[in-house]
Each structure stands twice: as structure tokens, then as C-alpha cells.
Amino acid sequence: MTNPADGKKARREHARELARQEREAEKRRRKRNRLFLQSGIIVAVLAVVAIVTVVIVTSTTSSAVNPKNMASNGILFTGDGTTVSPVSTAALEVGSDPVATDTASLASTVNIVTYIDYACPYCQQFETTNSEQIQTWVASGEASLEIHPISILDRASLGTKYSSRAANAAVCVANYEPDQYLAVNDALFAQQPEENTSGLDTAALKTLVSDAGASSDEVASCISDKTFGDWVTSATELASDGNLASDTVTEFTGTPLILVNGQQYEGALDDADAFSAFVATVAAS
Structure with missing residues (x-):
């Protein structure tokens, strides 16, 4: 159980x-x-x-876009006895370091290099005083000219960053219409706004550039889009850090920085005779 x-x-x-x-x-x-x-x-x-x-x-x-014709971070001009012409270079790959101009190929000329800011009144003094005689030297084949547009004075345009926008406009011209660069360079200084103002707006910049001779749609779009804005920032940082077109000048002291065969001009900016004498002295040394 x-x-x-x-x-x-x-x-x-x-x-x-x-x-x-x-x-x-x-x-x-x-x-x-x-x-x-x-x-x-x-x-x-x-x-x-x-x-x-x-x-x-x-x-x-x-x-990140690099411009053509500015491999050294500057646009180079040479002459053939009568005409000033830009030297063509391909756009560098993104992330590449600038390539210094080979001055060995320019041994028979005086090599003038300028670092300028289109909002800089001292740059305006130098350019309006010396631009014509420099271009005459270049056309004759006696000199070369390399212009480095940078932007260190954005703080002086009431937040509009005119310095950077103007430099970008110049680089747009160098990329698309380099033959018009010197005319645009002169126009930007001729119509330079007062410090501590907003400067020219984008529409006015495009009009200035077009009236100076760079009237292509590509240049206009480049200015509107600020295509080379990052490039301008990078070029400015490199110059400010002392990466200059000189073996002896390694300190950036502000704009304009003017080098003649690597030697810094520190004379009067509004005295064409003084600059001419400096160039002659360097050329003879």
C-alpha cells in the first residue's frame, strides 16, 4: 500500500x-x-x-580648397621687358605645405616679396606710393614681385571680418583671373575702408573686383562662397608664425612686411625714393 x-x-x-x-x-x-x-x-x-x-x-x-597660382602662398609676377605676367602653378593638394619660390631661376632680378592686409592703412601707404614703380621694374625684367595676401585685422571691422573677406576676394582672382590680380590689388587699396568700420559688404566687394577687370562668374561665386576662407586663415597663421620667404627674416613684425632679396625694408612706407634706394643697395650687394 x-x-x-x-x-x-x-x-x-x-x-x-x-x-x-x-x-x-x-x-x-x-x-x-x-x-x-x-x-x-x-x-x-x-x-x-x-x-x-x-x-x-x-x-x-x-x-579645404587650395588656389591655383599661389603654391608659395603668394602670387608671383615676372616681366619679359614690356609686360607683367603671373607665374602659373597648380593648386597644391589639401594638407600640403606651401612650396617656396625657386629664386635660383630669378637670379638676374631683384626679388620683392610683400605680405599685405587689405585692411591695413600702412599697407595702403606703401602700395599707393610704390606700386607703379614696382610694376615698372617688373615689366622691364629688373625685378619680380610676389604678393602674399593675409588677414590680421579682422578685429578692426566690427565683426564683419573684412580683412579675411578681402583677402579671399584677391585669392579668387589669383585662382580664376590671375592677369587681373594687380589691378584688383590696386583697387582694393584705393577703396580701402576706414579702420573700425564694417568695410565693404560682399556685394560691394564683387562690384569692386568686377570693375577692376575680374568680371567672371567664377570669381563672383568664389567671393560669395568665401571659397578660400580656410586657405586665408592658414596662410595668415603660417606667416604670423615666422614662415616667411626669407632665410634671414624669421619674425613676423606685422603688415606690410616687405622683403627685397630676403632683406627686410624698414624705411618710410610713403617715400618712393627711399624704397628705390634700398632696392638699388640690395641689388648691388
Whole structure:
């Protein structure tokens, strides 16, 4: 005969086993849910990282553009006896260092290099005083001229960054219509705004450049889009850090910085005779 107590004991043990199995099943279900949740979070994070990376890379690569005809970060002009012509160079690859002008090929000329800011009144003094005679020397083949537009005076334009915008406009001309660069250079100084004013707006800049002779749609769009804005910033930083077109001058002292065969001119900016005498002295040395 079966003992009733044994039956109750068996039922209790069976119930306990069922409860244990249910607890184990619940643990496994919760574990799976945690894993699914963690995996989902990881996938979501990776997706966000991927999107952010694409945005950063896209924005970086799309805004970084180097201009043609400015491999040294300046535009170089030489002459053939009668005419001043820009020297053509290909646009450097993004991230490349500027390539210094090979002065060995210019050994028979006096090599004049200027670092200028289109918002700088002292640059205006030098340019309006000396531009004509420098271009005459270049046309005759006696000199070369290399102009480096930079922007150190954005603070003086009431937040409009006129210095950078004007430099970008000049670089647009160097890239698309380099034959018109000197005319645009002269026009930018002739119509230089007063310090601590907003300066010319974009529409006025485009009109100035067009009236000076660089009237292509490419130049106008380049000015509107600030295509070479990042390049201007980089070129300014390099010059300010002393990366100059000279073996002896390694300190940037402000604009205008004028080098003649690598020697810095520190005479009167509004005295054409003084600058001419300096050039003659350097040429004879």
C-alpha cells in the first residue's frame, strides 16, 4: 500500500522543480533581453558615431580648397621687358605645405616679396606710393614681385571680418583671373575702408573686383562662397608664425612686411625714393 505522505512529498518536490525551472527560464529571458538591449544601444551608438564621422569628414574635405597660382602662398609676377605676367602653378593638394619660390631661376632680378592686409592703412601707404614703380621694374625684367595676401585685422571691422573677406576676394582672382590680380590689388587699396568700420559688404566687394577687370562668374561665386576662407586663415597663421620667404627674416613684425632679396625694408612706407634706394643697395650687394 502506498504511503499518502510519500505522495504529498513527491508532489511538493515536483512543484519545487517546476518553480525552479520557471525561475531559470525567467533568468534566461531577462538575460536575453539585457543582451538585446545592450546590442541595440551599441548599434545605435555606432550608427551615431558613423554619422558624425561622415559629417566631419565631409565638412572638412569640402571646405579645404587650395588656389591655383599661389603654391608659395603668394602670387608671383615676372616681366619679359614690356609686360607683367603671373607665374602659373597648380593648386597644391589639401594638407600640403606651401612650396617656396625657386629664386635660383630669378637670379638676374631683384626679388620683392610683400605680405599685405587689405585692411591695413600702412599697407595702403606703401602700395599707393610704390606700386607703379614696382610694376615698372617688373615689366622691364629688373625685378619680380610676389604678393602674399593675409588677414590680421579682422578685429578692426566690427565683426564683419573684412580683412579675411578681402583677402579671399584677391585669392579668387589669383585662382580664376590671375592677369587681373594687380589691378584688383590696386583697387582694393584705393577703396580701402576706414579702420573700425564694417568695410565693404560682399556685394560691394564683387562690384569692386568686377570693375577692376575680374568680371567672371567664377570669381563672383568664389567671393560669395568665401571659397578660400580656410586657405586665408592658414596662410595668415603660417606667416604670423615666422614662415616667411626669407632665410634671414624669421619674425613676423606685422603688415606690410616687405622683403627685397630676403632683406627686410624698414624705411618710410610713403617715400618712393627711399624704397628705390634700398632696392638699388640690395641689388648691388
